[in-house]
Amino acid sequence: xxxxxxxxxxxxxxxxxxxxxxxxxxxxxDPNATSTTPSTAAATDSTDAASSAAGSQPPTNQDVVKLRxxxxxxxxxYTTWEGRIPEKITEKTGVALEVTxxxxxxxxxxxxxxxxxxxxxxxxxxxxxxxxxNLCYNWDELNQEYYGRDFEIHxxxxxxxxxxxxxxxxxxxGFSPDCEWEANPKGVLEGAGLVVREDLLEEFGNPEVKxxxxxxxxxxxxxxxxxxxxxxxxxxxxxxxxxxxxxxSSYQTTGFIDMDGKPKVxxxxxxxxxxxxxxxxxxxxxxxxxxxxxFTQDSQxxxxxxxxxxxxxxxHSAIADGWNRDLKAAGSPYRVKQLYDFEEPDAKNIxxxxxxxxxxxxxxxxxxxxAAIDFVNYMFTEEGRHLALWGEEGIDWNWxxxxxxxxxxxxxxxxxxxxxxxxxxxIWGFLNHQGxxxxxxxxxQDDSDATMGARQWxxxxxxxNPVTAMIRLTPDSKEAVxxxxxxxxxxxxxxxIYTAPTAEAAREKYEEMLRLADELGALDLEAWAExxxxxxxxxxxxxxxxxx
Amino acid sequence: xxxxxHKSGNLLRRLLRQKEIQIFVLLGVVFLLIFNYMPLMGVVxxxxxxxxxxxxxxxxxxxxxxxxxxxxxxxxxxxMDLLRNTVCLSVLKLIxxxxxxxxxxxxxxxxxxxxxxRIVQTxxxxxxFISWVLVLNLATFFFSENKGVFNEIFMGLGLLKQPVNWLxxxxxxxxxxxxxxxxxxxxxxxxxxxxxxxxxxxxxYEAAGIDGAGxxxxxxxxxxxxxxxxxxxxxxxxxGGLLGGGMGGANFEQSYLFGNVMNNSTSEIxxxxxxxxxxxxxxxxxxxAVDLCQSCIxxxxxxxxxxxxxxxxxxxxx
Numbered sequence: 001x002x003x004x005x006x007x008x009x010x011x012x013x014x015x016x017x018x019x020x021x022x023x024x025x026x027x028x029x030d031p032n033a034t035s036t037t038p039s040t041a042a043a044t045d046s047t048d049a050a051s052s053a054a055g056s057q058p059p060t061n062q063d064v065v066k067l068r069x070x071x072x073x074x075x076x077x078y079t080t081w082e083g084r085i086p087e088k089i090t091e092k093t094g095v096a097l098e099v100t101x102x103x104x105x106x107x108x109x110x111x112x113x114x115x116x117x118x119x120x121x122x123x124x125x126x127x128x129x130x131x132x133x134n135l136c137y138n139w140d141e142l143n144q145e146y147y148g149r150d151f152e153i154h155x156x157x158x159x160x161x162x163x164x165x166x167x168x169x170x171x172x173x174g175f176s177p178d179c180e181w182e183a184n185p186k187g188v189l190e191g192a193g194l195v196v197r198e199d200l201l202e203e204f205g206n207p208e209v210k211x212x213x214x215x216x217x218x219x220x221x222x223x224x225x226x227x228x229x230x231x232x233x234x235x236x237x238x239x240x241x242x243x244x245x246x247x248x249s250s251y252q253t254t255g256f257i258d259m260d261g262k263p264k265v266x267x268x269x270x271x272x273x274x275x276x277x278x279x280x281x282x283x284x285x286x287x288x289x290x291x292x293x294x295f296t297q298d299s300q301x302x303x304x305x306x307x308x309x310x311x312x313x314x315x316h317s318a319i320a321d322g323w324n325r326d327l328k329a330a331g332s333p334y335r336v337k338q339l340y341d342f343e344e345p346d347a348k349n350i351x352x353x354x355x356x357x358x359x360x361x362x363x364x365x366x367x368x369x370x371a372a373i374d375f376v377n378y379m380f381t382e383e384g385r386h387l388a389l390w391g392e393e394g395i396d397w398n399w400x401x402x403x404x405x406x407x408x409x410x411x412x413x414x415x416x417x418x419x420x421x422x423x424x425x426x427i428w429g430f431l432n433h434q435g436x437x438x439x440x441x442x443x444x445q446d447d448s449d450a451t452m453g454a455r456q457w458x459x460x461x462x463x464x465n466p467v468t469a470m471i472r473l474t475p476d477s478k479e480a481v482x483x484x485x486x487x488x489x490x491x492x493x494x495x496x497i498y499t500a501p502t503a504e505a506a507r508e509k510y511e512e513m514l515r516l517a518d519e520l521g522a523l524d525l526e527a528w529a530e531x532x533x534x535x536x537x538x539x540x541x542x543x544x545x546x547x548x
Numbered sequence: 549x550x551x552x553x554h555k556s557g558n559l560l561r562r563l564l565r566q567k568e569i570q571i572f573v574l575l576g577v578v579f580l581l582i583f584n585y586m587p588l589m590g591v592v593x594x595x596x597x598x599x600x601x602x603x604x605x606x607x608x609x610x611x612x613x614x615x616x617x618x619x620x621x622x623x624x625x626x627x628m629d630l631l632r633n634t635v636c637l638s639v640l641k642l643i644x645x646x647x648x649x650x651x652x653x654x655x656x657x658x659x660x661x662x663x664x665x666r667i668v669q670t671x672x673x674x675x676x677f678i679s680w681v682l683v684l685n686l687a688t689f690f691f692s693e694n695k696g697v698f699n700e701i702f703m704g705l706g707l708l709k710q711p712v713n714w715l716x717x718x719x720x721x722x723x724x725x726x727x728x729x730x731x732x733x734x735x736x737x738x739x740x741x742x743x744x745x746x747x748x749x750x751x752x753y754e755a756a757g758i759d760g761a762g763x764x765x766x767x768x769x770x771x772x773x774x775x776x777x778x779x780x781x782x783x784x785x786x787x788g789g790l791l792g793g794g795m796g797g798a799n800f801e802q803s804y805l806f807g808n809v810m811n812n813s814t815s816e817i818x819x820x821x822x823x824x825x826x827x828x829x830x831x832x833x834x835x836x837a838v839d840l841c842q843s844c845i846x847x848x849x850x851x852x853x854x855x856x857x858x859x860x861x862x863x864x865x866x
Contacts, residue, residue, distance in 0.1 A: 108829040113600040129830060135601055230694065291693045294716040294808035309694055475597050475830055481620075484829050496808040516625065 051471035064370040068118035083424015095375040117363035124358035131163030138167035141375040172356025176435030187436025192241035193317035199334035210343040231287040232312040247254035263533040265522040280506040317454035338450035340457040349462040354470035391458035405443040482521030594837035617837035634817040644726040645796040653741030672735025680801040716810035729796030748774035788850035
């Protein structure tokens, strides 16, 4: 009897353990499980963005809808939705975000496969994957359902962001139609840049650096006088973009470029060869180090500059202002100088990502689609955009006299604790900005002269064609597979061209890269892209001048 | 027939007699089925046109694709490079990491000072607890071409005229990775051999000493045969996981972290290929097919190595 009783106890404990294990294995992440507001309450609890923006009563804590927000970018600066400005946005929209940042580049793909993508997603990489009516709501559909109208956006912006199925699932930030650029002459483009150590520049007689030949002269002097200093480094993301701009070549690393009105796979730009030839020459002269070409992290050139290991750094246009603050804080005896206003006759900034770079998607797993579209709608109002970018008008910033740029009331280190940081505004964390206004707040700021100068030069020589970026590859299609393989080929063979032992060997490698690209399907890709590119280009050129 | 029934009846009776204990076994079996065998059903996507947007139901509903993923992998322009790198790196790591812990264990066993012995053992297995990401940072600090500690020292001593590109040279990748794997795992695996050595009867050493055997002879004729079983078990397990890096493990981590565009021709292996052109692109089916190929090769290797071990020494693990 005692034996049977003991057996029953053991059996009971085992059953509990097994059931617990099965539950652990099968938990699929109920979309409502972590949301504080059930979907059934959505219609009554959420606050209408339009009415909030118009000044109706702000939502109380009980009204606030918490949306699970997933950010695909692993570097996104917000880890929590905290601070005065995020709270102000919550007050206006009735929405607070529970932020989750991707742990790695596969996270969003895994979420898609699991079927639970939270309530709101921000992605720059998976436009075509997420532009699927089975996965995400389209913004017109939600606005029609709740407000009886389509999502309001400029016709050119709508065209640029329309998915292959004709729906609008997101609007990528960073694109501005022509009329916006014309109306905002102070707006500038971001992009690649070049900095040089000022102490070395002075050591070599403080010459003007306006041409590639000037750069080469300085590198030669550096190599001779300081063999332990690497004359130039290329950032892992920006690579040799500044040299490509100076020599008038495209600098895309994926997708298509326009060559004489036809779409070509990005590595087919014939203007790339002179750039490769130049870099190969620099490599053979010892101006570029193997270790730099093998960089795997975005911060390595920054570390090298702090440690005095390099003279020039090919990076982006805001480097000098940022690095000089850090060099000063680190007690370094030298500063860096942002170089711009070059006088190279072929210089051209061919903007390949002119269709924007990141957008919000409302997945079908969203527990409260109305709250999500309210949030999106508000972020795409001028008030919402300015609030997210600069803070509260009248408190954090005011327009200049002719209302062409904001004057911020922050300290010099705007992205630090004494500036944006204390209010919860974080650089590169903006959920919406236009092409022209991402840098507008730097205009006229004493500590941003170099950044604005470099960006103005990039803008002056810019050629923006968003249509090449509108040739979007369908996930899992043979075109997408071919493009992925060509990107992989480019990544590996470009460095073989850079490091070839002779100019002839570099040329052979370059030709081999083009031949292999064709074998991998570049020609088929171009034939596939051409009709849609032609049609989209005609349509875009027709509407690009529209005022609304 | 009646004998078989009798045997199965005996087995059932024995199981019933041990039911309290067998319930715990059952628990383990159920967990094994849920966490190790049920997910294996997902392997079927290697043979299908599976898209991640079709979710879990898509695993079963997606149409078969006539081995398209396998054909794509085998016809990839880099297939032979990937295979060569995977096999060369794995074999070299096995050759380096397999004898190192045996030698270390025997050397530690020969140390007479107990305090020193304990310190050596602790210091030698500590690297096992350092992540590969941290190892990368340490390696960059020590082996960097630009002001790395070793290059600075060797150049300062006049042993090198110019810095060596340990981290970027394609020719250095296999050797450098194997050396790091030995450094990281040698002490950990030595624990198994040290445990095995403690089970050897001390009387054997005493008897050998009386017979005039020296240290080397004792090692060769007592210690080594005494740990032969452990050596074979570890060897077979290592060969089974050979393509994952064997005892050194972490082929993927090493290739992914230490691989870069400069040494890519030797650092890209099957697993990193599956990750970069499969998982990262959302092509889970292709990644599964590639990994399935590697798993098949691994199973084949473990069967062959077990058979070979049986033929050579009479011992195997199954």
